[in-house]
Amino acid sequence: MRNFDYHTPTRLVFGKDAINKLPEVMSQIGKKVLLTYGGGSIKKLGLYDKVKELLKDFEIVELSGIQPNPKYDPSVLEGVRLCKENGIEVILAVGGGSVLDCSKAIAAGAKYAGDPWDLISYKVKAQAALPIVDIITLAATGSEYDCGGVISRTETNDKIGYMDSHLYPVCSFLDPTYTFTVSKKQTAAGCADAMNHIMEQYFAEDTTLLNDGFCEAGLKSLMVNAKACLANPEDYRARAEMMFACTLGCNGIYSLGNSPSGWPLHAMEHALSAYYDITHGEGLAIITPRWMKYVLSDKTVDRFVKYGVNVFGIDNTLDKYEIANEAIEMTYAFFEEVGIPMHLKDVGIGEERIDEMAHHIAVNEGLDRAYIPLLEEDIAKILRASL
Amino acid sequence: MRNFDYHTPTRLVFGKDAINKLPEVMSQIGKKVLLTYGGGSIKKLGLYDKVKELLKDFEIVELSGIQPNPKYDPSVLEGVRLCKENGIEVILAVGGGSVLDCSKAIAAGAKYAGDPWDLISYKVKAQAALPIVDIITLAATGSEYDCGGVISRTETNDKIGYMDSHLYPVCSFLDPTYTFTVSKKQTAAGCADAMNHIMEQYFAEDTTLLNDGFCEAGLKSLMVNAKACLANPEDYRARAEMMFACTLGCNGIYSLGNSPSGWPLHAMEHALSAYYDITHGEGLAIITPRWMKYVLSDKTVDRFVKYGVNVFGIDNTLDKYEIANEAIEMTYAFFEEVGIPMHLKDVGIGEERIDEMAHHIAVNEGLDRAYIPLLEEDIAKILRASL
Numbered sequence: 001m002r003n004f005d006y007h008t009p010t011r012l013v014f015g016k017d018a019i020n021k022l023p024e025v026m027s028q029i030g031k032k033v034l035l036t037y038g039g040g041s042i043k044k045l046g047l048y049d050k051v052k053e054l055l056k057d058f059e060i061v062e063l064s065g066i067q068p069n070p071k072y073d074p075s076v077l078e079g080v081r082l083c084k085e086n087g088i089e090v091i092l093a094v095g096g097g098s099v100l101d102c103s104k105a106i107a108a109g110a111k112y113a114g115d116p117w118d119l120i121s122y123k124v125k126a127q128a129a130l131p132i133v134d135i136i137t138l139a140a141t142g143s144e145y146d147c148g149g150v151i152s153r154t155e156t157n158d159k160i161g162y163m164d165s166h167l168y169p170v171c172s173f174l175d176p177t178y179t180f181t182v183s184k185k186q187t188a189a190g191c192a193d194a195m196n197h198i199m200e201q202y203f204a205e206d207t208t209l210l211n212d213g214f215c216e217a218g219l220k221s222l223m224v225n226a227k228a229c230l231a232n233p234e235d236y237r238a239r240a241e242m243m244f245a246c247t248l249g250c251n252g253i254y255s256l257g258n259s260p261s262g263w264p265l266h267a268m269e270h271a272l273s274a275y276y277d278i279t280h281g282e283g284l285a286i287i288t289p290r291w292m293k294y295v296l297s298d299k300t301v302d303r304f305v306k307y308g309v310n311v312f313g314i315d316n317t318l319d320k321y322e323i324a325n326e327a328i329e330m331t332y333a334f335f336e337e338v339g340i341p342m343h344l345k346d347v348g349i350g351e352e353r354i355d356e357m358a359h360h361i362a363v364n365e366g367l368d369r370a371y372i373p374l375l376e377e378d379i380a381k382i383l384r385a386s387l
Numbered sequence: 388m389r390n391f392d393y394h395t396p397t398r399l400v401f402g403k404d405a406i407n408k409l410p411e412v413m414s415q416i417g418k419k420v421l422l423t424y425g426g427g428s429i430k431k432l433g434l435y436d437k438v439k440e441l442l443k444d445f446e447i448v449e450l451s452g453i454q455p456n457p458k459y460d461p462s463v464l465e466g467v468r469l470c471k472e473n474g475i476e477v478i479l480a481v482g483g484g485s486v487l488d489c490s491k492a493i494a495a496g497a498k499y500a501g502d503p504w505d506l507i508s509y510k511v512k513a514q515a516a517l518p519i520v521d522i523i524t525l526a527a528t529g530s531e532y533d534c535g536g537v538i539s540r541t542e543t544n545d546k547i548g549y550m551d552s553h554l555y556p557v558c559s560f561l562d563p564t565y566t567f568t569v570s571k572k573q574t575a576a577g578c579a580d581a582m583n584h585i586m587e588q589y590f591a592e593d594t595t596l597l598n599d600g601f602c603e604a605g606l607k608s609l610m611v612n613a614k615a616c617l618a619n620p621e622d623y624r625a626r627a628e629m630m631f632a633c634t635l636g637c638n639g640i641y642s643l644g645n646s647p648s649g650w651p652l653h654a655m656e657h658a659l660s661a662y663y664d665i666t667h668g669e670g671l672a673i674i675t676p677r678w679m680k681y682v683l684s685d686k687t688v689d690r691f692v693k694y695g696v697n698v699f700g701i702d703n704t705l706d707k708y709e710i711a712n713e714a715i716e717m718t719y720a721f722f723e724e725v726g727i728p729m730h731l732k733d734v735g736i737g738e739e740r741i742d743e744m745a746h747h748i749a750v751n752e753g754l755d756r757a758y759i760p761l762l763e764e765d766i767a768k769i770l771r772a773s774l
Contacts, residue, residue, distance in 0.1 A: 001402075001563075001623075001624055001627040001628060001631075002402065003401060003402025003403065003404075003405065004399070004401050004402065005398070005399070005400050005401070005408075006398070006399045006401070007396075007397075007398035007399070008395065009394075009396050010394075011392070011393070011394035012391070012392070012393045012394070012643075013392050014390060014391050014392070014393070014643070014644070015388075015389065015390025015391065015644075016390065017390075018390065021392075176388075208608070208628050208631075209604070209607060209608040209611060209612070209628060210604050210605060210608040210628060210631065210632050212604070213600060213601070213603060213604020213605070213607060213608065214600070214601055214604055216600060216604075217596065217597050217599070217600020217601055217603075217604060218597060218600070220596060220600060221595070221596040221597040221600065224596060225596070236388075237388055240388040240644065241388060241595050241596060241597060241644075244388075244595075244597065244643065244644065245597050253640065256401070256631065257401070257402075257627065257628075257631065
């Protein structure tokens with residue numbers, strides 16, 4: 001078991017009507033608010049009006065139009081400008097993980113005199129950040145309980161996971177009823193994203209019994225509840241369980257003391273969605289079973305057996321490779337069952353830029369140090385198998 | 388799934404040599420330190436000297452002699468007096484959960500003008516508390532990651548679980564090597580205490596798939612690793628896993644969104660150790676299987692089946708009551724295997740005060756509102772069955 005230093009200062013206010021505590025929380029932080037959001041979904045939900053009503057005594061500046069796979073230019077740059085010009089004291093992010101990720105980069109940039117890309121690219125370590133509060137409307141990224149975000153820079157095809165301990169939200173509001181209207185496509189993609197967060201921590205060396213059990217519980221809960229959400233989008237209990245399992249995804253609690261795995265699936269998918277702007281969870285779901293097949297070996301087979309037996313209930317008296325292969329097939333089948341297109345071609349990615357992406361990943365992501373080291377040719381093979 | 392509001396601001400620094408970060412942490416809080424500890428064990432470990440060396444630039448006042456089942460008089464009262472007289476800025480608790488529990492009561496009392504019992508007895512709500520840092524040398528209570536403590540007042544046979552959100556430690560240092568010298572008796576009792584923290588959360592209505600899986604993982608990890616610790620007290624990995632599973636015990640992470648259970652086992656045991664000053668974990672282990680047998684019914688049998696199948700691997704095709712009873716027997720057998728005396732008579736408790744204790748519990752603990760409501764006569768029966 002490895003040493004760790006763990007600190008999650010975020011307060012979680014969870015459940016129906018949770019946001020009624022918003023004014024109490026915000027008033028302890030500041031009066032000048034940057035309200036960040038994406039498109040019209042929070043207006044359709046009535047959430048925009050509700051927030052404005054709850055915060056009628058606050059000064060609110062707005063930044064809207066934040067996209068999935070949020071962009072450095074214009075969103076981060078525009079947000080930083082608004083914060084500096086208006087003396088913003090707190091950022092309130094309302095929406096999915098992309099809005100919050102973008103807001104984290106803004107929070108750091110607002111307290112930095114230079115080009116915010118210095119921070120995101122780790123050239124400079126942030127010394128401070130604006131406090132962040134969020135209201136999450138999508139069960140997926142877990143950004144509401146971690147200190148990271150993913151930012152894309154279109155002109156360089158960069159999609160960088162940016163983490164800094166200043167970026168834990170002060171408070172995250174999680175009301176499962178706001179996810180009732182999430183589409184089947186986004187529900188499935190969110191589930192795949194959260195499952196992958198757990199798998200990235202589960203498929204590692206030197207894990208603990210406790211962490212393995214936590215991960216297996218998370219995976220099972222996500223699969224059962226995602227199917228229930230698809231069958232009945234207003235199943236409160238299923239939406240709530242799924243939301244909370246997602247919230248824990250990147251917080252570390254699933255793997256404290258484990259060896260680091262290198263997060264190979266996210267590393268590869270970040271290139272896919274940087275080059276093609278696809279839905280992150282779908283990209284992950286597509287490459288996951290192909291990665292699994294590729295890395296299955298005498299070194300990893302016991303891990304896949306544990307996964308197959310404990311997550312899918314496969315008979316543990318079967319041959320090891322039989323269990324492992326069945327577990328991989330069941331992973332594929334689950335993603336297919338919840339409606340995820342399971343080939344890169346289905347999401348508009350062809351052969352053309354596979355080698356270019358593999359090269360980009362190999363150069364930028366350090367997967368030669370992952371749980372199962374991957375070189376450029378390995379990455380290209382996995383991506384090709386996913387076509 | 389119930390609404391919840393969850394906030395754990397404690398930083399955990401975990402692993403061998405973790406306490407080398409102590410000066411860095413303490414210097415951010417204050418220079419005037421109340422160092423609290425129990426008997427001589429931290430001196431035997433060399434930990435006392437190490438702490439004094441690390442904090443040679445701090446002003447240290449000491450409070451020693453804090454006992455298991457820590458006492459309001461003299462320990463809490465003496466600690467509050469020392470804090471007030473010396474302008475203490477931070478409390479550093481070094482030892483097991485009792486030292487930390489006592490220090491939490493001191494931390495609240497030091498910021499209160501009246502009798503500290505007003506706070507502990509919930510007559511008055513604390514408005515502030517001194518910051519607390521701890522170095523834990525026993526895997527058991529989980530006090531290092533929660534905001535509660537248990538304080539005994541001998542003259543009234545009261546043993547009160549006192550919780551307040553001001554009492555989360557700022558930072559907890561957890562070095563598993565400090566538990567290498569913990570006796571077999573205390574290792575087993577610590578395991579039983581932590582298992583019971585999880586069971587109190589697991590045996591409840593309206594739990595989630597995620598929480599059930601977390602609890603089952605915690606119970607399995609504790610049982611496997613406690614046995615490994617007893618077989619080889621210097622098994623770092625086993626000591627580390629056990630320590631961390633204990634740390635999460637009362638933090639809430641095992642049951643966020645569950646219905647409250649009323650913690651019946653702790654409620655009953657607190658009377659046992661208030662009246663007889665027995666080892667808390669032993670008292671819990673003794674009454675647990677008797678409580679289980681007593682509450683097994685058509686209402687609870689499915690819960691016990693889940694427990695038996697998922698924690699002990701009992702064949703799920705057997706009859707429900709057969710599984711449940713086997714699970715209860717296996718619980719008893721585990722405690723016996725790790726060396727816990729499994730009858731109240733073995734720890735010096737006879738028939739004499741059973742009715743008096745049952746009455747005290749019924750009046751003070753609200754078990755009529757527990758997962759399975761218990762009235763005075765039920766409590767007396769469970770205690771008698773434990774003799």
